[in-house]
Amino acid sequence: GENVEQHPSTLSVQEGDSAVIKCTYSDSASNYFPWYKQELGKRPQLIIDIRSNVGEKKDQRIAVTLNKTAKHFSLHITETQPEDSAVYFCAASKRSNYQLIWGAGTKLIIKP
Amino acid sequence: EAGVVQSPRYKIIEKKQPVAFWCNPISGHNTLYWYRQNLGQGPELLIRYENEEAVDDSQLPKDRFSAERLKGVDSTLKIQPAELGDSAVYLCASSLGGEQFFGPGTRLTVL
Numbered sequence: 001g002e003n004v005e006q007h008p009s010t011l012s013v014q015e016g017d018s019a020v021i022k023c024t025y026s027d028s029a030s031n032y033f034p035w036y037k038q039e040l041g042k043r044p045q046l047i048i049d050i051r052s053n054v055g056e057k058k059d060q061r062i063a064v065t066l067n068k069t070a071k072h073f074s075l076h077i078t079e080t081q082p083e084d085s086a087v088y089f090c091a092a093s094k095r096s097n098y099q100l101i102w103g104a105g106t107k108l109i110i111k112p
Numbered sequence: 113e114a115g116v117v118q119s120p121r122y123k124i125i126e127k128k129q130p131v132a133f134w135c136n137p138i139s140g141h142n143t144l145y146w147y148r149q150n151l152g153q154g155p156e157l158l159i160r161y162e163n164e165e166a167v168d169d170s171q172l173p174k175d176r177f178s179a180e181r182l183k184g185v186d187s188t189l190k191i192q193p194a195e196l197g198d199s200a201v202y203l204c205a206s207s208l209g210g211e212q213f214f215g216p217g218t219r220l221t222v223l
Contacts, residue, residue, distance in 0.1 A: 013160055034211070043203065043214040044155065089154050099145075099210065102154025 002027040002041025004092050014111050019080055023090035024072040033073045034100070035064060039082040039086045046086075049077070050088045077108075085110045114138070115165050116215035118204050130187045130192035133218045137185070137206030144181055145212065147203040155203055162186065194222045 003026040019078045025033075031052035036044035050057045050064045050073065057064050061080075066073040077084055087107050091100040117136040125131050137144050142163050147155035158177065160168040163184035172179065176195070181187040191198055200215040 043216050045214070046211050049211070091154070099157045099160060100155075102156070103153070105154055 002030055002101040004053060004090060004094055004101050006090050006106055008106060009099070009104065010107045010109070011023040011107075013080055015080055015082060017080055019075075019077045019084070019089070019108055021075045021088055022072060023092075023103050024070075025092040025101075026071065027029070027092070027094075028068075028071065029094050030101075032093045032095060032098075033064070033066060034091050035062075035075050035094075036089045036091065037086045038089065038105075044089060062084045080110050082110050082112065084108060116206055116213055118215035118218055119201075120218055121148065121216060122219050122221075124223065125194055126197075126223050127196055131194050131220060132149055132191075133189045133202050133204075135187045135189070135204030135215060137187070137204070138208075141161070141206035141208045141213075142184065142214075143207045143209075144187050145205040145207075146179060146187070147205065149201045149203055149217070151200075158202075179202055190218075194220075196222050198222050203221040 006023045034049035035047050037047045038044045048062050048064050050066050052084045061078045063076040065076050087105045090103040093100045119134050125213045144161040158215055159172045159179050161181045162183050168195040179189045199222045201219050203217045204215040206214040
């Protein structure tokens, strides 16, 4: 079955700097890769997703890149702000409404 | 548009007691998911419904867990009897062929 590994487990960056979180997946049949943000005690919320027919997707300060050959995808946050502090989860699935296999999460800390 | 609704938000029970969680998905969403999230980990799928049919329940511990989605709308997840290791947040999510929207979750504590 699918396995998703996520690194780092904790990331601390200075406010205004960029943050990068990386994930690898094992099942080459996976073709949907969402990223969720979860603030403490709250529900996961989708911030960006990418499908395997696209190599990069951007939404304001957030971008996701996908390398299908290497089976890894990354989340990039530029100009980080205090409200970016949260746990970020990557996930992989064969379809968007199928079971999501989640990474272990990255706790992002934005230092003022 | 109302989001996914779950109740109760918190539940504390003693081990061996039964417990039930309720979920009302976003109107029109045909796919409903129940996830379990342990502290410091990502959500783990327990069961997925397409309308009223359970299409993926391979990770549901069927000896103590049961779920139903009558009429393809609301869903309940039951644990009987609960064990200490069941303490977690139980998340319900729904989708309509795309993004999965999550409810606020039910935090279960088993003493």
